[in-house]
Amino acid sequence: MKKDIILAGVGGQGILTIATIIGTAALSEGLELKQAEVHGMSQRGGDVQSHLRLSSKNIASDLIPEGKADIVISVEPMESLRYVNMLHQEKGWLVTSMNPFNNISNYPELEDVLKDIWKLPHYVTIDAEKVAKEQGSVKAANIVVLGAATPYLDIKFESLEDAIRTVFARKGEDMVKLNLKALRAGRDLAEKSS
Amino acid sequence: MQKLLLLGDEAIAQGAIDAGISGVYAYPGTPSTEITEYIQASKEAKEFGIKSMWSSNEKTAMETAIGMSYAGKKSLVCMKHVGLNVAADAFVNSAITGANGGLVVLAADDPSMHSSQNEQDSRFYGKFSFVPILEPSNQQEAYDMTRYAFELSERFSIPVLLRITTRLAHSRAGVTRLKSTTQNELKLPSNPQQFILLPAIARKQYKNLLSKQEGLEEDAFTSGNNVYTDGSDKSLGVIACGLAHNYLVENFEDGEVPYPVLKVNQYPVPKKMVQKLYDSVDKVLVLEDGYPIIEELLRGYLNIDKKVKGRLDGSIPRDGELNPNIVAKALGMKIAEGFASADSVAGRPPQLCEGCGHWDSFGALNEALQPYSGGRVLADIGCYTLSALPPLQAINSCVDMGASITMAIGAAEAGLIPAVAAIGDSTFTHSGMTGLLDAVNRKSPITVLLNDNSTTGMTGGQDSAAFGKVEDICRGVGVEEAHIRIIKPLRRLHEENVKVISEELEYDGLSVIITRRECVQTLARRMKLKHLDKKKANAKV
Ligand SMILES: Cc1ncc(C[n+]2csc(CCOP(=O)(O)OP(=O)(O)O)c2C)c(N)n1
Ligand code: SF4
Numbered sequence: 001m002k003k004d005i006i007l008a009g010v011g012g013q014g015i016l017t018i019a020t021i022i023g024t025a026a027l028s029e030g031l032e033l034k035q036a037e038v039h040g041m042s043q044r045g046g047d048v049q050s051h052l053r054l055s056s057k058n059i060a061s062d063l064i065p066e067g068k069a070d071i072v073i074s075v076e077p078m079e080s081l082r083y084v085n086m087l088h089q090e091k092g093w094l095v096t097s098m099n100p101f102n103n104i105s106n107y108p109e110l111e112d113v114l115k116d117i118w119k120l121p122h123y124v125t126i127d128a129e130k131v132a133k134e135q136g137s138v139k140a141a142n143i144v145v146l147g148a149a150t151p152y153l154d155i156k157f158e159s160l161e162d163a164i165r166t167v168f169a170r171k172g173e174d175m176v177k178l179n180l181k182a183l184r185a186g187r188d189l190a191e192k193s194s
Numbered sequence: 195m196q197k198l199l200l201l202g203d204e205a206i207a208q209g210a211i212d213a214g215i216s217g218v219y220a221y222p223g224t225p226s227t228e229i230t231e232y233i234q235a236s237k238e239a240k241e242f243g244i245k246s247m248w249s250s251n252e253k254t255a256m257e258t259a260i261g262m263s264y265a266g267k268k269s270l271v272c273m274k275h276v277g278l279n280v281a282a283d284a285f286v287n288s289a290i291t292g293a294n295g296g297l298v299v300l301a302a303d304d305p306s307m308h309s310s311q312n313e314q315d316s317r318f319y320g321k322f323s324f325v326p327i328l329e330p331s332n333q334q335e336a337y338d339m340t341r342y343a344f345e346l347s348e349r350f351s352i353p354v355l356l357r358i359t360t361r362l363a364h365s366r367a368g369v370t371r372l373k374s375t376t377q378n379e380l381k382l383p384s385n386p387q388q389f390i391l392l393p394a395i396a397r398k399q400y401k402n403l404l405s406k407q408e409g410l411e412e413d414a415f416t417s418g419n420n421v422y423t424d425g426s427d428k429s430l431g432v433i434a435c436g437l438a439h440n441y442l443v444e445n446f447e448d449g450e451v452p453y454p455v456l457k458v459n460q461y462p463v464p465k466k467m468v469q470k471l472y473d474s475v476d477k478v479l480v481l482e483d484g485y486p487i488i489e490e491l492l493r494g495y496l497n498i499d500k501k502v503k504g505r506l507d508g509s510i511p512r513d514g515e516l517n518p519n520i521v522a523k524a525l526g527m528k529i530a531e532g533f534a535s536a537d538s539v540a541g542r543p544p545q546l547c548e549g550c551g552h553w554d555s556f557g558a559l560n561e562a563l564q565p566y567s568g569g570r571v572l573a574d575i576g577c578y579t580l581s582a583l584p585p586l587q588a589i590n591s592c593v594d595m596g597a598s599i600t601m602a603i604g605a606a607e608a609g610l611i612p613a614v615a616a617i618g619d620s621t622f623t624h625s626g627m628t629g630l631l632d633a634v635n636r637k638s639p640i641t642v643l644l645n646d647n648s649t650t651g652m653t654g655g656q657d658s659a660a661f662g663k664v665e666d667i668c669r670g671v672g673v674e675e676a677h678i679r680i681i682k683p684l685r686r687l688h689e690e691n692v693k694v695i696s697e698e699l700e701y702d703g704l705s706v707i708i709t710r711r712e713c714v715q716t717l718a719r720r721m722k723l724k725h726l727d728k729k730k731a732n733a734k735v
Contacts, residue, residue, distance in 0.1 A: 046544035067530030
């Protein structure tokens with residue numbers, strides 16, 4: 001098993017939480033893992049990304065080679081497009097929220113962004129904020145996106161659920177429930193749309 | 195023992211705790227900050243009484259560590275690469291004194307300048323100072339080599355430089371811990387003159403340092419940190435330093451590189467290993483995530499046999515961070531390509547946070563400077579440097595920490611009056627205070643905008659050494675009381691603030707305007723902690 005995952009978003013959108021959940025699940029399945037994060041300057045409302053590599057064998061590089069990523073998971077549509085150069089031309093999936101985070105003056109028309117995404121061979125675009133709200137809180141939008149990516153991750157859904165229990169335990173039972181529901185809702189949507 | 199999932203920075207921190215340090219000394223700086231933060235948060239470190247308070251700057255950190263080494267205990271010093279410039283005087287001379295207790299200096303380099311103003315390679319400092327260097331290539335090695343560094347330091351009575359780059363610092367992987375070593379007892383140097391660098395003694399000490407070099411090179415041969423792996427294809431040999439080795443291996447199925455490879459993690463690099471590689475192959479490719487240091491040594495100034503490839507002959511780009519594809523190209527391999535970049539992607543540069551006081555401080559400064567021609571704001575390094583970008587576009591320079599006040603003095607002496615210096619509280623106590631003393635002594639007519647947000651914002655909100663002391667320091671170095679003004683950077687006080695700044699710009703003498711409002715991120719964190727503490731206290735009742 002080998003999965004190379006790019007996580008994308010804007011500073012503060014919770015992509016590191018996604019990484020932690022996938023990482024925790026991967027470890028529980030006995031996989032090797034490397035995760036390159038972005039800290040520092042770029043966190044101030046700038047674009048952030050993380051390279052997450054999972055494998056049943058030894059992993060050499062902390063960075064995923066260009067053109068080899070199996071999946072881009074993004075909490076923001078324009079940010080998802082920033083990394084299409086990383087995506088594998090035949091097998092690569094792009095899974096993204098359709099909710100723009102507009103903190104720049106030259107943010108493109110959302111329609112143009114979506115059109116560019118829909119040109120790719122494999123994609124899932126979801127209104128993660130709406131789905132998260134339906135589950136109880138817009139805060140769980142990042143987990144909805146993760147849910148939508150689960151069909152392509154090669155990790156057992158139960159392992160991811162357990163990881164959510166572990167990661168959110170500190171924040172109380174309500175948060176655990178909310179995020180479990182968000183994960184399931186994201187998954188259901190992805191399965192329906194593909 | 196179970197594996198811990200650690201950042202490279204955290205692996206180093208855990209390695210240092212397990213190596214028995216008695217103190218970590220540091221000034222924050224991306225990508226090194228998380229090392230000290232990990233030790234500050236570690237229960238074990240607290241239990242063992244490991245000192246971990248932030249220092250005012252890298253030089254004071256380095257010197258405090260030398261003091262601890264003098265007294266026989268082990269210490270770690272951490273900084274970002276440019277911090278080593280600040281600490282250089284102490285660092286270079288610590289090689290001459292040598293260590294008593296183990297002394298390890300960590301420098302975190304930032305190739306591609308993810309959050310720095312240059313991409314200098316700290317290995318130069320190691321060579322320049324005749325100090326051995328360890329350069330781990332993964333998180334486990336980061337842990338192991340930190341421990342080895344302390345051992346090496348005590349065995350050779352020499353400081354050891356531990357060099358990492360952003361990619362390792364901020365990447366996570368599984369790390370296995372080993373059995374801990376205890377802290378040292380207090381024990382002064384057996385030679386009471388070891389740390390007295392009077393010329394007569396320094397000359398002896400320097401000879402002593404030079405005489406250690408052969409042993410250090412031999413250690414780099416026997417330690418197992420540098421590994422020679424033979425390969426059947428002798429058309430090429432590869433020297434891969436630190437992290438670069440991963441990018442090499444990544445390009446081959448199951449990591450089987452067909453060429454002879456020298457993996458370098460410890461310097462000085464043993465000549466006999468390099469010779470063996472050089473003699474057995476047609477060409478040598480040198481992979482270094484940083485400057486072409488080994489490459490330059492190997493090829494020589496005249497590049498006579500044209501055998502060496504790397505950054506200097508264009509096989510690898512001259513600047514920037516390495517990655518698997520750059521290495522693949524240098525090896526002449528075909529690389530995969532992703533999709534072409536989409537037209538609809540716009541840049542999203544970092545910005546000041548919403549609600550940050552710097553918006554108001556620099557908004558007011560901009561307005562107060564309206565009557566004058568542009569180009570008058572000499573600034574410094576911190577979150578406020580982002581006010582260089584639109585819409586504020588409020589500053590005209592950012593060179594090195596502390597340079598704002600001193601550059602403003604120079605510009606004013608050249609005739610640029612009024613000149614403004616813009617600096618943050620942490621930067622002020624890092625290296626701005628001495629410049630302010632210069633301004634007082636030279637009666638410089640500059641206006642200093644001292645942005646006191648009670649924290650070291652840029653690096654994630656560490657305690658600021660300036661906290662609660664800013665006015666006292668200004669008074670203490672001799673700034674006139676009437677020209678130390680305090681304003682609160684808030685939108686609703688804009689007019690008032692513009693007026694204060696305008697008055698001081700007009701004043702023909704030195705003034706300091708302190709703009710004081712807590713960083714909103716630090717405030718939010720403080721409130722969250724307070725809330726948690728309250729919850730805990732309630733739970734106990
Ligand atoms: C020599 C050196 N050490 C450390 C850093 C990293 N660094 C950049 S800005 C900064 C501190 C900024 O704090 P402050 O001046 O209080 O401004 P703020 O970010 O809070 O606005 C630090 C530690 C650096 N660039 N150079
Ligand atoms: S971290 Fe603090 S100082 Fe920095 S931009 Fe945000 S609010 Fe301002």
